Amino acid sequence: MSGRFGGRTLARVQALQLLFQADANSRTVEEVLSGDYAISDGPLDPYGERLARGVDLRRYAIDAVIRTSSSSWSLSRMPIVDRNILRLALYEMVEEDDITVAVAIDEAVELAKAFGTDESPRFINGVLGSIAADVSAGADVYEKARQ
Template identity: 40%
Template sequence: MRKRTKARQLSLQVLYQMDLTSDFSDKVLNDFWVNRKEEVEPEIKQFTSELVEGIRQERESIDSKIAKYAKNWELKRMAIVDRNILRQACYELLYRPDIPYKVAINEAIDLAKRFSGEEAGKFVNGILDKIRLKALEKK
């Protein structure tokens, strides 16, 4: 598994825990690293932390973008996994110009298929493609 793919999976685990407990403090990320049984390579840990911290800082903006393009879906009614995959990919699309759109979207689709199911992959792809197109219009 590629390092950034692994980091995205770890980030999703942290975001899931934050969302489930409604605790978006940095304590959750710190506890996650302390309680890990297996060692994580520094590069993976760094990228995971960057994703989680960035999403924490921009969560309101990210959530409003997702809500805008998720027609007939309230954010709070989405599956927690899907919601956080969308948050992560949306953050990458909007705030990480170093990550190509195609990579962010494909990684999100793969995560959705793996952790939520085939239909979730289509759902995530549809929303992220709309966000991507709108972001490209602004450039």
């Protein structure tokens, strides 16, 4: 995979890998980072680490938003890669001021093409698209999901 991704895209790939390892082993990102972990094209990019830690800290709120936006698929039925791409993208859409909603969605779709199933890009685009209008309008999507 070396050379395929660079810059912030590589950081997102690394964050996805950390999130995947945490999810697959029922651990936190902090626990993954404190032990042996695998990432492609190391060393770990600081932005990738920040994303993975941020998603992990807000995972329950992020998951609530995904649940309300994906009524046909429960989180537990989603492929683990798709679930974590959605978490990562939603975190960037809501928490990262210098990342536009469109960029977050585009990057998520590209990750889905690289790491997901044939259906992943369309599924991820659909779920994130249903959240995008609220995020772009400045709505508190975490609060909306709690209602």
